[in-house]
Amino acid sequence: MNKEDINTNGFLNDLNNNEDFNEIIEIDGNQYRVPYRKVKEITINVDKKDLIDMPHSTRLQYRLLLNDAILRARVEFIKGKITIVYNPTDAVNRKPKISRDEIIKILNENGVKVEKDKIEERDLDYVEEIYKKQFEPQQIRESVPYGYTKEEWKKYKDAFWSKVDKNNKSKLESFKEWQKYYESQHPDIFGTIKEKIKLKKGSNGKGFWFHGI
Amino acid sequence: MEKEDITAPYHRNIEEIEKMPILDRTMTVCPECKLVIEGIIYKDGENVMIRKHCPEHGWFIEKYWEDYDMYMKMRSLNYFGRGIDNPNYAVTGENCPFDCGLCDRHKSHTGLANVVVTNRCHLSCWYCFFYAKEGEPVYEPTLTELKHIFKNLRSQKPIPPNAIQITGGEPLLRPDIEDIIYAAKEAGFDQIQLNTTGIVLSQKPGLAIRLRHAGTSTLYMSFDGVSKRANPKNHWEIPIILNEARKANLGIVLVPTVIRGINDQELGQIINFALNNIDIVRAVNFQPVSLVGRMPDRLREKQRITIPGAIKLIEEQTHGVIAKEDWFSVPYAGGINKFIEALSGEFKYDLSIHFACGAGTYIFLDSDGKVIPITRFVDVEGLLDSLQKAVNEMEGKNKIERKIIALRTLMGIKKFIDKNKQPKSVNFTKLLLSIFIKRDFASMAALQMKTLFLGMMHFQDEYTYDIHRVEKCDIHYAMPDGKVLPFCTFNVFPEVYRDKIQRAYSIPSKEWEAKHPGWTYASDKYHRDVKSLESNELYKKTYLEMKDYLGVMNKVQMPQTIIEKEVEK
Ligand code: SF4
């Protein structure tokens, strides 16, 4: 981040004002750094003509996203709808912030008129509604293996997935065995190991390198 | 006929260009304002070019692929993958490339997951905007946070990625790097690559062994050339790194970034270098430079090189030992996986990236020192064609019928392999059958000991940008906020992806310094002792006692390069 950015988005002020803000959250006993808590979402219905067309809507979305305080932006040309998740000026956190008026100003500058009564605004819990959802995304469709029908797949998919689970577990076990063997080959690093360890076939811990990329 | 200047296709008038044959239409962006505009792919002599027009910023002309014949051949095997069933950001993706991700529209599952573990680096390359400079926040997710990211990747449906690249910054600056690698293994990744300059390995004897032990499969290591001039980054440390990796039996992928006029004269030498170290080097992955960011047009035109451009230079420099016909595009390999999937009914990795993104080939170093590309004894296209036909035929058939079709196809494999031309040390038919029937990839891994994979990937920039490519991208970055981003949006639009998200999840420098007493930005930096490195026996052995498998040695020394001038400065 360059100096100007730091000053224009008030980042340093936020840092000082909210020095005690603890970014760490806990989920299932694990601690993660998440910079936002309560943020806001606005939905604005606009005149499609102002959006011009799909490419211009896409570029408007890009321009909105350029702002660090705008966490999500969707400009839907077909629906004439703009949805923005942003870090509001009164939020308690150490990140850049933006006000609703500033957002409207950006839209106006890009030729999009905003009528105040066409704005809906709501509070949004960043951790629950964004962070957790991105880490545990919903399944929205079900693919089937090439050359198989949905009906065929239905019959054996449970068996397939349980086989995958089992494989994953045994993979780790054989890797651990390989580790022991490897330790015995490198006493200078891992110390001398008394028992003689033989390498089982297939457990070379190497994995198959295929992608080339 | 006199050869045209390589930058000539950039400087024709537009009326002339508009008369040239159109090969394809795609969507791209204006490099200036990012407006999504149409990209027209057209033929200009032997070049394939892309042109685009922004109503505000005018015309942009760029090389797309520097070989028309290769373009036509490769594009015949393009296919769409299935995407993922549980996209992390479930929007429709009509605003691609600004709806990442992965969104609902994305066409490939993660093939190789990149995870940035730090933005600290021990070098300060002049062209790099990525590493944390004095006073900037430090991006360094904790081990717990990384596990969260790994788990997220592995829960992708229906095909979780099994290959991951731990990257940075310099990942080896993290004291807990072994724990990170083991955590990736625990999460279920089979193939763990460590993207590093390797320099730390030359400083810490035994570290390579500990990394291998933790689960590292390969080092993915920058290597821009054999000479000092072409490779100022790690030329002097390479001999020690190779030695350390050898002791650890830790495979290496050499990764040259290819820039025309800078290191393009050393491509053959790089392959020869890899062949000289084939016991430990598994692959060379050439990356024609991606010219992201602003630079003068003239310089861009001069430095631009595309996949076929690099391939043709390799052909020239190796005197046809590795020719342009020897390469195939990545989706070719997808055909093999589709066949195995249709036969077994089990999901297999899709390699459904766009044909213009990547190419590869295998070369074999035979016992007599001869180098033989796979295509000289396998009719790869014929083989893939027969597999694809079988996949189509199997559709809707019952189990027994499927097996019969597969068997018939496998019986026919022999005819695609020319026994007389295959390396003396391999029986390729047997190998392929054991892969197809027993799915015994161990034999493939064993084979890799005598083979070298040559790969290419041309990462995009705003000039070459092709949305048809990026929507099929399978090299993804997994982010600390739970998003998964295609490499070529992450790095091409860092202002809305890479930098923006990492900034949000970074640790302010003050907090970082408080948590790491005594640490400074400068204390991370590496200081090279050239004299002592050059006097090392390994150095002499590595560079001076090389065999010349490809007739590439003793080439004229390179002119002083831009990089070197910068280094001198
Ligand atoms: S690149 Fe992929 S994830 Fe990103 S917007 Fe396009 S289709 Fe969606």
Ligand code: SF4
């Ligand atoms: S990283 Fe870029 S070049 Fe590679 S597959 Fe993805 S879009 Fe293509």
Ligand SMILES: [Zn+2]
């Ligand atoms: Zn423009």
